[in-house]
Amino acid sequence: MTPQSRTATIVQLGLAQTLAWASSYYLPAILAVPMARDLGISTPTVFAAFSAALVVSALLGPAAGKAIDRHGGKPVLAANSLIFAAGLATLAFAQGPVGLFAGWVILGVAMAAGLYEAAFAALVHLYGKDARGAITGITLFAGFASTVGWPLSTWLELEWGWRTTCLVWAALHLLLGLPLNWRLPGSSISSTATHSAPDIAAEALPDSAPPQTTQPAPAATARTAALLALVFAVTWFISTAMAAHLPRLLQAHGVPLATALIFAGLVGPAQVAGRLLEYGLLRNIHPLISARAAGAMHTLGAAVFLFFGVPAGAIFTVLHGAGNGVLTIAKGTLPLVLFGVRDYGVRQGLLMVPARFAQATAPWLFGLAIDRFGAGALWFSAALGLVAFAALMLLHDPSSAAARHGD
Numbered sequence: 001m002t003p004q005s006r007t008a009t010i011v012q013l014g015l016a017q018t019l020a021w022a023s024s025y026y027l028p029a030i031l032a033v034p035m036a037r038d039l040g041i042s043t044p045t046v047f048a049a050f051s052a053a054l055v056v057s058a059l060l061g062p063a064a065g066k067a068i069d070r071h072g073g074k075p076v077l078a079a080n081s082l083i084f085a086a087g088l089a090t091l092a093f094a095q096g097p098v099g100l101f102a103g104w105v106i107l108g109v110a111m112a113a114g115l116y117e118a119a120f121a122a123l124v125h126l127y128g129k130d131a132r133g134a135i136t137g138i139t140l141f142a143g144f145a146s147t148v149g150w151p152l153s154t155w156l157e158l159e160w161g162w163r164t165t166c167l168v169w170a171a172l173h174l175l176l177g178l179p180l181n182w183r184l185p186g187s188s189i190s191s192t193a194t195h196s197a198p199d200i201a202a203e204a205l206p207d208s209a210p211p212q213t214t215q216p217a218p219a220a221t222a223r224t225a226a227l228l229a230l231v232f233a234v235t236w237f238i239s240t241a242m243a244a245h246l247p248r249l250l251q252a253h254g255v256p257l258a259t260a261l262i263f264a265g266l267v268g269p270a271q272v273a274g275r276l277l278e279y280g281l282l283r284n285i286h287p288l289i290s291a292r293a294a295g296a297m298h299t300l301g302a303a304v305f306l307f308f309g310v311p312a313g314a315i316f317t318v319l320h321g322a323g324n325g326v327l328t329i330a331k332g333t334l335p336l337v338l339f340g341v342r343d344y345g346v347r348q349g350l351l352m353v354p355a356r357f358a359q360a361t362a363p364w365l366f367g368l369a370i371d372r373f374g375a376g377a378l379w380f381s382a383a384l385g386l387v388a389f390a391a392l393m394l395l396h397d398p399s400s401a402a403a404r405h406g407d
Contacts, residue, residue: 009126009185010134013119014141016077016180020114021142022149023088023169024053024107029244030153034162041097049097049104051360056108057115058356064113065121065345073122074184076113081178083110088170092163116142117352120332121345126185128341132287135332136279143272143325224338225351227391231295231334233354234388235327238298238381240359241366242267242320252375253305255313263313270321271328278326287337291330292392297323299385302378338395 032046067076087110091103112118119138123131156165242249246267250260278290301319305312335348369377 010137021145053108054360060112062349065349092166240362244363267321271325274322274325294326302382
């Protein structure tokens, strides 16, 4: 596959991911209030429906990954564009809580096979051990999903209402998302490569590392999987909690509203900057090392903010954003390096099940923490960040261990 075709694949999938994130994950922040007002329900009920979608995506994630392992990303992602459109259209015609939950449940099915985990699995199916750069590339595009999605949803809602907004997003999935996903290349490696190759884990190792001569013990594999699942759950909880409550949290620390919005606005550029750093300077560094550095950033930024107050608010948001940007990539690259290409999609789905549940509860739980402890709620997320960092430090690449024993 030529470099030009790989670049085209990254651009196509990156644009499709931007659309998918903007029209699902980032939709309630803009439409929850008008939805609730029009349907005669409370705003928390809308967010409860969104949480239900995240639970559905957690339950169906492994099956979606298995489908991509077997058939590649093209048919799964293309079909998923239709499911996104169906869910958004169902929302647009909802007349009460039943229609609202039905729409979000359908969107949950779409999110299970249409967000980063599915895209990462599609790239691994295409490029095997060489997927790291492509994974980083699509996150650079989708890092702007909120930057594009929030203003567009706001404008559409103000001009034509939330129902038309949902219909426009549905149309975009049919007119833009479906062609982009359908034009993805077919599988460049055989389906058995992601299922049954006996020594396929060696393909995921850096070029300088010797191939593994023995398979990791089942207990070691289970330990690694448990640590990775813990890291993903904690980091997704923190990321979702900050996305939902960051301006309010900053204000609780004494940051004026206007300044808090400016500080919060630094998260998006910092995420993209972190991903550019991963794509450039860190691309030749083992992803476990970059993940460890990123895993410490939220806690480090929180500590600086807690001890130095308002002037350090910008430092906190930049460190949080940069760390979150790199960790998003790590969710795709760490399973690839630690487990290899074999069964990547289904393993990715399983590893993300706890993360999806944590994500579903994060806005509610962290909101309770702010209500109860005010500015002190940041200690909670900082402590969780330490848990993720400790888990990352306990992870070891089996190929590195094999290399040490061979010396």
